[in-house]
Amino acid sequence: MILLNNVSKTVTSGSEKLTILHAVYLTITRGQFVAVVGPSGSGKSTLLSLVAGLDYPTTGDIRLDGEYITEMKEDELARLRGAKVGFIFQSFHLIPSLTAYENILVPMEIAGAPKARERAQVLLEEVGLRERGHHYPSQLSGGEQQRVAIARAFSNAPTILLADEPTGNLDSKNGAHVFELLVKLNREHGTTLLLVTHDHALANQADRVISLNEGRIVEDRERQGMGSGEWGMGGKEVSSSTTDSPLHTPRPGEETT
Numbered sequence: 001m002i003l004l005n006n007v008s009k010t011v012t013s014g015s016e017k018l019t020i021l022h023a024v025y026l027t028i029t030r031g032q033f034v035a036v037v038g039p040s041g042s043g044k045s046t047l048l049s050l051v052a053g054l055d056y057p058t059t060g061d062i063r064l065d066g067e068y069i070t071e072m073k074e075d076e077l078a079r080l081r082g083a084k085v086g087f088i089f090q091s092f093h094l095i096p097s098l099t100a101y102e103n104i105l106v107p108m109e110i111a112g113a114p115k116a117r118e119r120a121q122v123l124l125e126e127v128g129l130r131e132r133g134h135h136y137p138s139q140l141s142g143g144e145q146q147r148v149a150i151a152r153a154f155s156n157a158p159t160i161l162l163a164d165e166p167t168g169n170l171d172s173k174n175g176a177h178v179f180e181l182l183v184k185l186n187r188e189h190g191t192t193l194l195l196v197t198h199d200h201a202l203a204n205q206a207d208r209v210i211s212l213n214e215g216r217i218v219e220d221r222e223r224q225g226m227g228s229g230e231w232g233m234g235g236k237e238v239s240s241s242t243t244d245s246p247l248h249t250p251r252p253g254e255e256t257t
């Protein structure tokens with residue numbers, strides 16, 4: 001469960017203060033697949049980095065599975081990220097001097113994960129790269145590199161996977177393959193998936209689509225039932241005049257689920 005309560009982010013550029021995220025209230029349940037859409041500069045990456053605990057909000061609090069990450073120090077945040085969070089970037093972020101297999105293995109070895117070698121091999125196979133483990137990133141296509149990054153992000157069996165435009169640098173065929181893999185992992189492992197995309201066709205395959213504009217949630221649509229293909233009634237249209245009122249006020253004890 002991910003809970004954001006009155007989360008905002010203000011940055012200072014020069015002498016000017018710029019609010020790049022305004023009073024976000026959000027509840028994302030375990031296993032939900034949420035697509036985040038919105039124009040460039042609308043705050044999508046900022047939102048993800050706050051949920052990942054890579055940055056602190058200016059106001060509000062964020063809870064991951066009941067833990068207030070906004071009250072944690074850097075080392076506690078690093079521990080929580082290592083235990084719960086996987087992150088995938090548009091530009092893969094693989095280490096060029098390590099093979100595909102080593103890119104998956106090394107973070108697990110550093111974390112002291114048991115049976116790291118066996119697990120790295122299983123993960124390689126799960127993303128369809130069994131024969132490519134000994135190749136370096138430069139020897140792999142963009143789609144293959146992103147699949148290595150996905151395997152690495154899954155190495156700690158995260159409960160939350162954050163993906164910031166993971167198909168943004170890929171052609172449509174490779175993008176579709178990477179997207180399908182993320183959906184499969186979300187379904188099979190029950191991992192909560194928060195995915196930023198510009199591609200509305202991809203976004204519409206999610207359980208829920210959140211639209212950002214100028215740092216505000218302007219629409220939040222949820223699919224009616226699993227696989228029904230119906231959108232609407234359960235979702236919320238958010239007009240800019242109502243953004244000061246919480247979309248959701250968490251009840252006491254709710255974060256324990």
Ligand code: ADP
Pocket residue numbers: 011012013018020038039040041042043044045046047
């Ligand atoms: P998106 O991912 O939707 O394109 P971002 O979250 O990256 O948007 O950025 C939202 C806005 O905040 C953009 O206008 C961006 O330039 C600005 N921004 C992000 N981080 C900073 C920062 N550290 N300092 C100043 N402006 C920033």
Ligand code: MG
Pocket residue numbers: 044045046164
């Ligand atoms: Mg971005």
